[in-house]
Amino acid sequence: MNDKKQSPLLRVKNLRKSFGENVVLKDVSFIMNEGDTKVIIGPSGTGKSTLLTCINQLVRPDSGEIYLKDECITSAENMNRFRQRIGFVFQDFGLFNHLTAKKNIMVGLTKVKKMHKKEAEEIAVEELERVGLMKQADQYPAQLSGGQKQRVGIARALAMQPEIILFDEPTSALDPELIGEVLSVMEDLAENRMTMLIVTHEMGFARTVSDEIIFMEDGVIVEEGSPDKMFKKPDHGRTREFLFKLTELYGEGDE
């Protein structure tokens, strides 16, 4: 699946980040090709979310480089230009409470991409359809369920036509019965070869949908490999231990 010879879409090289004494990322490197779905797993507090926020520079890394295609993000003067190209889906949705579902999606198009209102509305409607929320277009975030909110969050990211979308535990704040609707939207995206980097504890999703799983612990990538390898014969004892624990906790998912 990763046999394309073109330059990678995203390259993360020797990324380091500490908050005070606490070293969160110690020398993290990996690449993502176009169309890849990669899942990052690992115990909490091991820098997974920090890694994502470093990629779109919501948090500035201390050192290391990140390239989007051939452009260096970490040395960019104007980060806003890159952020438009990198979608972000948050654990707690981050919807704008004073705007309807549709306007949540439109605001990035009209204010950042300076698109005309009409054109933005067409795109918003399209994306709402894609995540199955046409009926909720004119509802406000407080009127939506958690699963619906997160689907609006995904639609908002998609509308910007990003080259990659980062998901930071997109289902962790959801009631169990609402997780499925969000995962199925993400599965559709994976099928359509959207490039996605996902931090999640959903093992079923990781196993069946991702191209590759990255196991992170204590700020380093312990191991990286296909789901098959990671679940069946990982190189490291820690990987096996962790996956065993998670699988026990969350089940194997819908294999």
Next chain:
Amino acid sequence: MMQVYIDIIVNQWPKLLHGLGLTLLMAAIAMLFGTIIGTIFAFIKVYGKKFPAAIVTGFIEIIRGTPMLVQIFIFYFGLPIYGIKMTPFGAAILGFIINSAAYQAEYTRGAIQSIEEQQMVAARSLGMTQREAIWNIILPQAVRRAIPAWTNEFIYLLKYTSLAYIVGAQELMEAGKVIASRNFLFFEVYLIVALIYLAVVLIMTWLLNRLEKKLAIPGLETVR
């Protein structure tokens, strides 16, 4: 007995109305500029760089920490010594504006800080600049949350404009004072003046409550 009140109103209404007009004008100007300056100061305090934020904080502390009447006296009686002359109206309104700005800056700061940081993060992640995010995402929500405090502030402000009579501005209180002392009808005239203030405050409160309801975000109304 009612006849006295009717006589006052019938004979003195042009003076009272003129006074009320000036009161409303002063209040309106002070509210408008106080709100604008206060809102800008609030954002500088929350999002601004250290130095501007420190200046704003200093300004707020000085204004809130000194009596408004003292400030107005400094403007009206003090500044002419340095060649800056002000009309009673000008000195009073300057005092009202800076006080309103200082108090509103703090109310609005509270409103801004009550908005989940996640929304700012989400706005920035879409590629908005900080300014775009403030303008499109934070400000519209902060204003809504500040309205109840603003209502309070506007009521204070309207009543504080009565202080302007001390430097001789021809507002409602001054008009009342003149009418009362000329006719020796202190109780009756001041009661009428009080009722006029009360009526204006009630109308203003009603309007602002309506605005608050109109701007309420669906799904976030108070549960009863």
